[in-house]
Amino acid sequence: MGPWRFLISRGGQYAIVLAVAISLNFVLPRLMPGSPLALLAGVEPSELTPEEREELISEAGLDQPMIVQYFRYWGNVLTFNFGTSFRMNEAIGDLILERLPWTLLITMTALLLSSLIGIALGVLAAWRRGRASDVVSLNTMIALDSTPSFWLGMLFVALFSVTLGWLPSYGAVTPGAQLAPWDAFVDIAAHAALPILTLTILSIPGIFLTMRYSTLSVMGEDFIRTAQAKGLTNTQVLSRHVVRNAIVPVSTVIALRLGFAFGGSVVIETVFSYPGLGRLVFEAVSSRDYPVMQATFLVFTIAVLVANILADLLYPRLDPRTRT
Amino acid sequence: MLKPEADVRTTAPAADGPAALEIRDLSVSFRTSSGDVDAVRGVDITVRSGTTHAIVGESGSGKSVTMMGVLGLLPEEAQVSGSIRYLGKELVDAAPAELRAVRGAEIGVIFQDPLSSLNPVMTVGAQILESMTAHRGTAAGATWKRAAELLAEVGIPEAERRVKEYPHQFSGGMRQRVMIAMALAAEPRVLIADEATTALDVTVQAQILRLVQRITAERSMTTIWISHDLGVVAQIADDITVMQSGRVVERGSCHDIFAAPREAYTIALLESMPRLDAPLRELPPRATATGTAAVDVRDLEVAYQVKRGLRTGNRLVRAVDDVSLEIAAGETVGLVGESGSGKSTFARALLGLEPMRHGTVHLAGQDVAGARRASLSALRRNAQMVFQDPSSSMNPGLSVQEIVTEPLLINHRMSASGRRARAAELLELVELDPQLARRHPHQLSGGQRQRVAIARALSLEPSLLVCDEPVSALDVTVQTQILGLLRRLQADLGVSLLVISHDLAVIRDIAHRVAVMYLGKIVEVGDREAIFGSPQHPYTRALLGAVPTPDPTKRFPPTPLQGDPPSPLSPPPGCRFHSRCPAAVIGRCDTTVPTLTAWTPTHDVACVRLGEPELTRQT
Ligand SMILES: Nc1ncnc2c1ncn2[C@@H]1O[C@H](COP(=O)(O)OP(=O)(O)OP(=O)(O)O)[C@@H](O)[C@H]1O
Ligand code: SF4
Ligand SMILES: [Mg+2]
Numbered sequence: 001m002g003p004w005r006f007l008i009s010r011g012g013q014y015a016i017v018l019a020v021a022i023s024l025n026f027v028l029p030r031l032m033p034g035s036p037l038a039l040l041a042g043v044e045p046s047e048l049t050p051e052e053r054e055e056l057i058s059e060a061g062l063d064q065p066m067i068v069q070y071f072r073y074w075g076n077v078l079t080f081n082f083g084t085s086f087r088m089n090e091a092i093g094d095l096i097l098e099r100l101p102w103t104l105l106i107t108m109t110a111l112l113l114s115s116l117i118g119i120a121l122g123v124l125a126a127w128r129r130g131r132a133s134d135v136v137s138l139n140t141m142i143a144l145d146s147t148p149s150f151w152l153g154m155l156f157v158a159l160f161s162v163t164l165g166w167l168p169s170y171g172a173v174t175p176g177a178q179l180a181p182w183d184a185f186v187d188i189a190a191h192a193a194l195p196i197l198t199l200t201i202l203s204i205p206g207i208f209l210t211m212r213y214s215t216l217s218v219m220g221e222d223f224i225r226t227a228q229a230k231g232l233t234n235t236q237v238l239s240r241h242v243v244r245n246a247i248v249p250v251s252t253v254i255a256l257r258l259g260f261a262f263g264g265s266v267v268i269e270t271v272f273s274y275p276g277l278g279r280l281v282f283e284a285v286s287s288r289d290y291p292v293m294q295a296t297f298l299v300f301t302i303a304v305l306v307a308n309i310l311a312d313l314l315y316p317r318l319d320p321r322t323r324t
Numbered sequence: 325m326l327k328p329e330a331d332v333r334t335t336a337p338a339a340d341g342p343a344a345l346e347i348r349d350l351s352v353s354f355r356t357s358s359g360d361v362d363a364v365r366g367v368d369i370t371v372r373s374g375t376t377h378a379i380v381g382e383s384g385s386g387k388s389v390t391m392m393g394v395l396g397l398l399p400e401e402a403q404v405s406g407s408i409r410y411l412g413k414e415l416v417d418a419a420p421a422e423l424r425a426v427r428g429a430e431i432g433v434i435f436q437d438p439l440s441s442l443n444p445v446m447t448v449g450a451q452i453l454e455s456m457t458a459h460r461g462t463a464a465g466a467t468w469k470r471a472a473e474l475l476a477e478v479g480i481p482e483a484e485r486r487v488k489e490y491p492h493q494f495s496g497g498m499r500q501r502v503m504i505a506m507a508l509a510a511e512p513r514v515l516i517a518d519e520a521t522t523a524l525d526v527t528v529q530a531q532i533l534r535l536v537q538r539i540t541a542e543r544s545m546t547t548i549w550i551s552h553d554l555g556v557v558a559q560i561a562d563d564i565t566v567m568q569s570g571r572v573v574e575r576g577s578c579h580d581i582f583a584a585p586r587e588a589y590t591i592a593l594l595e596s597m598p599r600l601d602a603p604l605r606e607l608p609p610r611a612t613a614t615g616t617a618a619v620d621v622r623d624l625e626v627a628y629q630v631k632r633g634l635r636t637g638n639r640l641v642r643a644v645d646d647v648s649l650e651i652a653a654g655e656t657v658g659l660v661g662e663s664g665s666g667k668s669t670f671a672r673a674l675l676g677l678e679p680m681r682h683g684t685v686h687l688a689g690q691d692v693a694g695a696r697r698a699s700l701s702a703l704r705r706n707a708q709m710v711f712q713d714p715s716s717s718m719n720p721g722l723s724v725q726e727i728v729t730e731p732l733l734i735n736h737r738m739s740a741s742g743r744r745a746r747a748a749e750l751l752e753l754v755e756l757d758p759q760l761a762r763r764h765p766h767q768l769s770g771g772q773r774q775r776v777a778i779a780r781a782l783s784l785e786p787s788l789l790v791c792d793e794p795v796s797a798l799d800v801t802v803q804t805q806i807l808g809l810l811r812r813l814q815a816d817l818g819v820s821l822l823v824i825s826h827d828l829a830v831i832r833d834i835a836h837r838v839a840v841m842y843l844g845k846i847v848e849v850g851d852r853e854a855i856f857g858s859p860q861h862p863y864t865r866a867l868l869g870a871v872p873t874p875d876p877t878k879r880f881p882p883t884p885l886q887g888d889p890p891s892p893l894s895p896p897p898g899c900r901f902h903s904r905c906p907a908a909v910i911g912r913c914d915t916t917v918p919t920l921t922a923w924t925p926t927h928d929v930a931c932v933r934l935g936e937p938e939l940t941r942q943t
Contacts, residue, residue: 221440222435222437222440222441223440223441223442223443223444225397225435225441226433226435226441226442226443226503226506227443227454228395228397228427229395229397229427229428229432229433230427230428230454230455230458230506230510231424231425231426231427231428231429231455231458231459231510232424232428232454232458233424236458240446240454241443241446244443244445244446245443245444245445248445318445319444319445320444320445320490320492321444321490321492
């Protein structure tokens with residue numbers, strides 16, 4: 001079955017998951033205690049006069065029957081119309097589109113780098129299992145795995161920005177600067193460097209540990225003995241047989257991380273005041289900007305779903321036994 | 325169609341040719357946390373060029389370690405001393421590059437389990453190609469075309485297409501053919517086969533043996549055949565080396581060793597091997613009274629929903645399809661058939677462990693399906709099971725005494741002291757030293773563990789013992805002892821036995837009656853004299869014909885059964901055997917479903933051509 005037929009046949013399932021997530025997003029604020037006005041319109045009803053309240057309720061459509069509200073909500077979602085942020089007074093759809101590229105830049109770069117590094121180190125450690133280099137890297141990774149991200153981020157700010165002065169410590173670009181294309185690129189890269197570094201270092205251990213373990217178990221398989229008995233060199237055995245099989249379970253870990261990368265960006269973007277989606281969530285939470293929180297929640301859900309679709313497409317390519 | 329492997333080499337090889345491989349005083353020991361293990365101790369083996377040299381011996385005797393030593397593929401913790409010369413070149417302590425030049429290019433290997441020995445994520449063609457390019461570079465004819473030619477040469481139909489497929493898309497026998505093609509790809513002069521047919525069904529084993537013989541003869545190759553199966557060895561070997569606990573105990577030509585073994589160990593090996601040409605063994609008498617049968621199965625159907633990957637729907641597999649069978653009190657029925665024929669499913673259904681779609685099962689007159697939960701467990705107490713691998717069905721944390729009396733504890737029978745006394749009794753019953761009661765499973769040998777499993781099964785005094793491949797994991801000498809024990813228990817206790825085995829010689833040694841299964845159906849059932857003496861069904865005949873006789877003077881007739889058993893997912897219509905049956909008549913066999921018909925009062929056969937004189941001639 002080709003990827004397209006696969007998407008079509010599985011598309012129904014994805015669509016159902018998405019519809020449930022979107023509907024939950026509609027139901028949850030209405031199930032919470034207190035007036036949904038607080039959640040949907042961003043004001044405490046007690047602070048308003050009855051007239052103002054009436055007006056807001058009808059403006060938000062809260063006086064309509066539930067089913068009408070539900071369909072209107074769907075209409076909004078499909079047209080990417082999430083209303084206006086109270087605090088920033090800006091259309092939420094635009095806000096998200098504005099922030100999304102920055103988050104994509106740092107999370108995807110970090111995921112790519114940590115996957116490459118984690119996989120390479122994992123294979124090396126497994127190949128040299130039990131020796132000093134394996135033991136040292138294993139313990140380092142286990143220690144790193146339990147390091148809090150804000151702590152590492154702040155450490156890097158203190159080291160690279162404050163002490164050494166090499167890299168900017170906040171924002172995504174130098175404010176107000178008019179730069180030539182190349183200089184603008186350098187500026188963006190310099191600002192993204194520390195968030196990317198922190199994210200990368202923190203996601204290496206999970207990938208490293210999975211890759212090391214899966215490499216070790218593949219090395220014990222009978223077909224590795226077969227490969228050696230063919231007269232292949234160690235490098236050939238490693239690259240064609242060991243890594244190619246060991247990567248299969250790791251791909252699941254990477255896909256999972258892809259899905260949750262946005263969620264993981266909240267702390268990092270806050271530490272580095274990086275203007276991405278994660279920082280947007282932080283701002284929305286601290287100012288109780290519920291509509292923004294709701295919309296970003298939806299984006300995060302979609303990200304998880306997209307990562308799952310990618311994994312579903314990728315898996316049969318990596319492991320032919322899962323094809324039919 | 326498959327190429328028949330008719331042209332078997334029967335002539336003796338050139339006497340005293342130069343040695344392909346000379347192993348002198350080889351010792352291998354492994355450093356382990358619990359001290360050194362001396363796996364091989366001073367072994368001398370000379371393999372003459374162009375011959376088939378068999379290395380036999382029981383499990384752990386050092387056969388595989390010796391051959392891995394030849395290839396320089398022992399694990400790091402192995403310490404090797406002595407000398408291994410391949411065509412005069414020393415391999416012990418040779419440089420890695422020199423060893424690599426020998427592996428594959430000079431010495432090719434095939435292993436026991438072809439599925440786990442092939443890389444699951446590479447196409448078979450790519451794996452064959454890799455063997456070629458490893459030694460000859462990409463230029464010298466290492467092409468997909470050549471890979472496909474090799475596949476065709478080892479008897480894989482539609483090789484052009486299948487070269488692009490992955491190992492899991494092949495059946496067990498086809499995978500072993502792929503392994504052989506791969507081992508031949510770099511045109512080595514020596515082929516090492518380590519238990520290469522042990523995991524295969526007997527009919528497929530016969531095909532692979534023939535294939536290896538044809539190919540090695542065509543290419544004048546030297547073959548080293550490692551096996552614990554003396555039947556196989558008798559069929560193909562020129563010379564034999566017998567190993568025991570890391571030492572060579574006897575060596576000589578195949579004919580000499582089978583005709584006049586000198587060492588006690590070799591004699592014991594040959595004597596304990598169950599064989600089809602031995603006189604029939606005396607069995608305990610069956611109950612003569614026409615009381616209720618221990619087991620009465622009618623029209624049983626067991627089917628599974630099979631998931632076929634995430635993206636396709638489920639399908640129904642009839643693992644047992646319309647099977648009827650009776651076992652009298654004190655009788656042993658043997659159930660034989662190739663893997664996937666539904667033997668184990670049938671056994672589990674007897675104990676009410678499988679959902680029945682259709683039919684009835686009565687144990688000692690009681691309906692298993694009709695029983696409520698409470699009485700079902702009472703029924704199950706009446707029928708106990710013994711498995712192939714006893715250790716996987718035992719809690720490793722319990723002592724032998726606790727394992728043996730576990731069923732008593734679960735059923736709240738007896739006090740602690742009563743159970744201790746019963747444990748001693750049970751151990752005595754299965755001829756185990758009572759001293760072993762305090763040991764744990766890992767401190768026992770395979771044979772001792774199987775005795776413990778039997779003792780446990782007997783603790784509730786069942787009337788039926790279901791033994792699923794009870795001796796397959798054991799060495800022949802231990803096999804004989806366990807079979808003897810089962811016969812004695814039956815004589816003493818009057819228990820009925822259902823013994824499942826893929827090994828016909830084992831069944832012949834223990835069963836009063838034999839049922840032959842093929843793809844979920846019983847195709848022939850009758851007294852053992854009838855089944856082994858005058859088998860009627862073409863499948864039974866093929867099975868019996870494929871069993872290697874441990875006698876080098878009686879080598880195979882030239883036509884073993886072709887092909888692999890079809891997938892139970894899509895059994896052929898009509899007679900399920902017609903796709904492989906040498907006597908099949910298209911138009912009849914593929915349209916009519918044969919039913920079991922009485923051939924004699926104690927012998928039923930399911931074949932539409934039963935009784936036709938032609939049938940006997942063609943099979
Ligand atoms: N890596 C290892 N470390 C420790 N002991 C080992 C190792 N590999 C093999 N042995 C031991 O070496 C001995 C010989 O093993 P080997 O595999 O050669 O037996 P075999 O004759 O091939 O048996 P089988 O018929 O079961 O394949 C056994 O006692 C085994 O436990
Ligand atoms: S019915 Fe036909 S195909 Fe089946 S066993 Fe008899 S002769 Fe062979
Ligand atoms: Mg072995």
